[in-house]
Amino acid sequence: xxxxxxxxxxxxxxxxxxxxxxxxxxxxxxxxxxxxxxxxxxxxxxxxxxxxxxxxxxxxxxxxxxxxxxxxxxxxxxxxxxxxxxxxxxxxxxxxxxxxxxxxxxxxxxxxxxxxxxxxxxx
Amino acid sequence: xxxxxxxxxxxxxxxxxxxxxxxxxxxxxxxxxxxxxxxxxxxxxxxxxxxxxxxxxxxxxxxxxxxxxxxxxxxxxxxxxxxxxxxxxxxxxxxxxxxxxxxxxxxxxxxxxxxxxxxxxxx
DNA sequence: CGACATCTACGATACACATCGAACATGCAT
DNA sequence: ATGCATGTTCGATGTGTATCGTAGATGTCG
Numbered sequence: 226x227x228x229x230x231x232x233x234x235x236x237x238x239x240x241x242x243x244x245x246x247x248x249x250x251x252x253x254x255x256x257x258x259x260x261x262x263x264x265x266x267x268x269x270x271x272x273x274x275x276x277x278x279x280x281x282x283x284x285x286x287x288x289x290x291x292x293x294x295x296x297x298x299x300x301x302x303x304x305x306x307x308x309x310x311x312x313x314x315x316x317x318x319x320x321x322x323x324x325x326x327x328x329x330x331x332x333x334x335x336x337x338x339x340x341x342x343x344x345x346x347x348x
Numbered sequence: 349x350x351x352x353x354x355x356x357x358x359x360x361x362x363x364x365x366x367x368x369x370x371x372x373x374x375x376x377x378x379x380x381x382x383x384x385x386x387x388x389x390x391x392x393x394x395x396x397x398x399x400x401x402x403x404x405x406x407x408x409x410x411x412x413x414x415x416x417x418x419x420x421x422x423x424x425x426x427x428x429x430x431x432x433x434x435x436x437x438x439x440x441x442x443x444x445x446x447x448x449x450x451x452x453x454x455x456x457x458x459x460x461x462x463x464x465x466x467x468x469x470x471x
Numbered sequence: 472c473g474a475c476a477t478c479t480a481c482g483a484t485a486c487a488c489a490t491c492g493a494a495c496a497t498g499c500a501t
Numbered sequence: 502a503t504g505c506a507t508g509t510t511c512g513a514t515g516t517g518t519a520t521c522g523t524a525g526a527t528g529t530c531g
């Protein structure tokens with residue numbers, strides 16, 4: 226019958242979203258990871274996301290990301306399928322997602338760096 | 349005894365800085381404001397920054413921003429002159445600062461419905 | 472020299488929020 | 502229907518951190 230409840234959960238208009246709000250949402254490591262995963266996988270259900278927190282916490286983060294405007298979520302049967310609102314975000318904040326998702330990882334070490342040739346005065 | 353005190357306070361190599369760390373630093377409204385002000389003014393001392401927190405808090409945020417790699421600070425006499433490490437940041441995270449600083453402010457609110465042109469007689 | 476400035480360091484406080492477990496709702500199968 | 506899965510919501514808890522006031526370090530100036 227109505228296996229087609231493709232209902233979409235409420236989400237904000239991106240025009241009303243401040244850049245600070247987006248930054249705050251992406252500042253959490255788990256949420257950033259979720260956005261990264263979704264950007265690569267396209268879509269995923271809550272339970273499919275490989276993040277090191279419990280299910281209820283993932284749900285909380287997905288809610289935060291959706292209410293912030295970063296994700297859209299569709300109801301599909303018993304599961305919620307989420308994906309990044311990439312095109313809308315690119316229109317609202319040009320270059321933002323690209324610069325974040327394409328950022329190269331940091332070099333592992335801050336090696337014990339000692340500079341010969343003098344005291345680097347600080348104080 | 350002139351400007352020999354052009355010493356630069358210690359700052360990280362941007363190669364070692366994760367994008368998540370930068371996002372976390374910029375997630376705070378006051379810090380984002382500071383970066384915005386410095387981007388426009390070029391440089392500023394701690395006391396010149398027009399932000400709604402006390403001096404000691406500004407100092408704390410400047411330290412955070414510097415240790416995160418966003419700012420560099422030079423000692424000039426008794427004052428610390430800070431500025432955004434714009435070029436280095438653009439090299440490490442291309443497009444990031446631009447997309448954040450150029451982001452358009454959000455539209456004030458989403459009136460539930462009510463098409464424009466109505467009688468907004470309030471206020 | 473002493474008085475005053477800028478700025479940081481330190482301890483204390485308060486609040487936000489990330490996290491969890493348990494309870495509940497819903498859908499799909501058997 | 503019962504059972505099992507997926508997700509959400511709720512309350513509680515712990516931690517991180519933004520904020521402040523005060524004290525101290527340092528530099529400038531009269």
